[in-house]
Amino acid sequence: MRSLLLGSAVAFATAGIAMADTYRPECFAPAPGTSTISYEAKEGPYKIAFVNGFAGNDWRIAAIQAAKAWAARPENAAKIEEFNVVSVGNDSAAQIAAIDNFIAAGFDAITFIAVNPTAFEPVIRRAERAGTVLVPFDNVLDTDRVVQINESQVELGRLKAQTVMDLLGGEADKILMVNGLPGNATDRDRRIGMMSVLENVEGLEIVEVVGNWDTGTSQKVVSDALATHGQFDGVVSQHGAAGTINAMQAAGHPIVPMGVDGENGVRMLMDELDIPGISASQAPAMSAIALEAAVALLEGNALPQTVYLPIPQVKSEDLAPGVNYFPDLPKSFNTGTGFPDCFAPFTPEELLGQTADNT
Known part of the structure; x- marks a missing residue:
């Protein structure tokens, strides 16, 4: 399994x-x-x-x-x-x-x-x-x-931001924050968690963009942010981080610590590019x-x-193909497939065998 x-x-x-x-x-x-x-x-x-x-x-x-x-x-x-x-x-x-x-x-x-x-x-x-x-x-x-x-959405946001700041030694000049869909409690609370860490960093500039938890949207808004603000010391992303990473690669941005989501493609990129940080997901x-x-x-x-x-999570140094990400599955596959204390986790085949249509 x-x-x-x-x-x-x-x-x-x-x-x-x-x-x-x-x-x-x-x-x-x-x-x-x-x-x-x-x-x-x-x-x-x-x-x-x-x-x-x-x-x-x-x-x-x-x-x-x-x-x-x-x-x-x-x-x-x-x-x-x-x-x-x-x-x-x-x-x-x-x-x-x-x-x-x-x-x-x-x-x-x-x-x-x-x-x-x-x-x-x-x-x-x-x-x-x-x-x-x-x-x-x-x-x-x-x-x-x-x-x-x-x-805990607050804790999910805090975890990502704290991991990034720990990797930066507690100091940074500029951080990119990629938020989710405005008006949702989840977006609000994750941002609260991230800000609980970042707002305490002296002299830090926080650049916020709205990624709508979507890979394509995140790629566009991050590309715009890079063009406007230049380089960042680290990135925290609620979801859609594959787009964030792709935008940074396209712009030739250096590898920096990142707090990202748990999609399969995100973890593949983290491992391939040696991106330090954490993949943690809802x-x-x-x-x-x-x-x-x-x-x-x-x-x-x-x-x-x-x-x-x-909170399903894995640090970059613990990423392993076939264990916590799957190179033979779609990049869009979400690695948070279940909670073992509740019932047997879903296999990829169970999940991918279902449609997203209304029934």
């Missing part, structure tokens, strides 16, 4: 839970200080939907593939009456309408990547009245009323953990309100 791992009304909600108080804490690990949420158990099989927003990059495609791969496994398929996946684009009104349609159709649970973290309070109330379980993940909501699945397979959490809640189990999954 080739895979990469690092890693109706609410019945009750209490602060400061211990891991033993919730279902499968080895998988659904509570964020510090989070609460507990459970619902009255429902009899299956269940109708479940995944309402994605933006679907224009490889990460989102991988998240959809992981969700479908999860639903296709026999142990999960036996619990599902109907499973739908839809992508609605970068329009929060369209996403809310899609969720409302599934609520009205009597779906038992809906997972989603929120387009906007602040627009869902009315949806949460409607879901509660209908007895529909909501489980957002990745771009989560600014609420404590539903279970949410994530990695694993798209968390879409499957959100589905796993939805079923657990429907079955009456208690979960932490905020679940923090481990």
